[in-house]
Amino acid sequence: MKYVLGAMGCPPAILMEVPGMSQMLERARRRGTELMAAPITEERPWVVFSSCRDKDSDLFFPETKVQERSALAICATCPVQNECLEYALEADVRFGVWGGMPEKQRRRLARRIA
Ligand code: SF4
Numbered sequence: 001m002k003y004v005l006g007a008m009g010c011p012p013a014i015l016m017e018v019p020g021m022s023q024m025l026e027r028a029r030r031r032g033t034e035l036m037a038a039p040i041t042e043e044r045p046w047v048v049f050s051s052c053r054d055k056d057s058d059l060f061f062p063e064t065k066v067q068e069r070s071a072l073a074i075c076a077t078c079p080v081q082n083e084c085l086e087y088a089l090e091a092d093v094r095f096g097v098w099g100g101m102p103e104k105q106r107r108r109l110a111r112r113i114a
Pocket of ligand 1: 084
């Protein structure tokens, strides 16, 4: 398994193997996101840069509007929001907050772009 070691310590050879990784790093750097060591997964390599990576995942399956707003506030700072939303739409993820959108909003968007 390959690992991202952090914004400044990433071996370029590893970054080259993940499409869009250098752009993600640049966005993370601009937003001041601290990167951490984490495995690169084939399916969602961008997850290592996500603002929710160290947050309670229950927050992203909110039961109240207050919880939903908290999750959306985290998404608003996320450097990989576009990648996350694209993944959720392509994988037809039905539940939870993904890509800065709660499920209803994602369903509406999916219908519009279908
Ligand atoms: S957009 Fe939101 S749910 Fe998706 S990775 Fe970022 S913080 Fe997590």
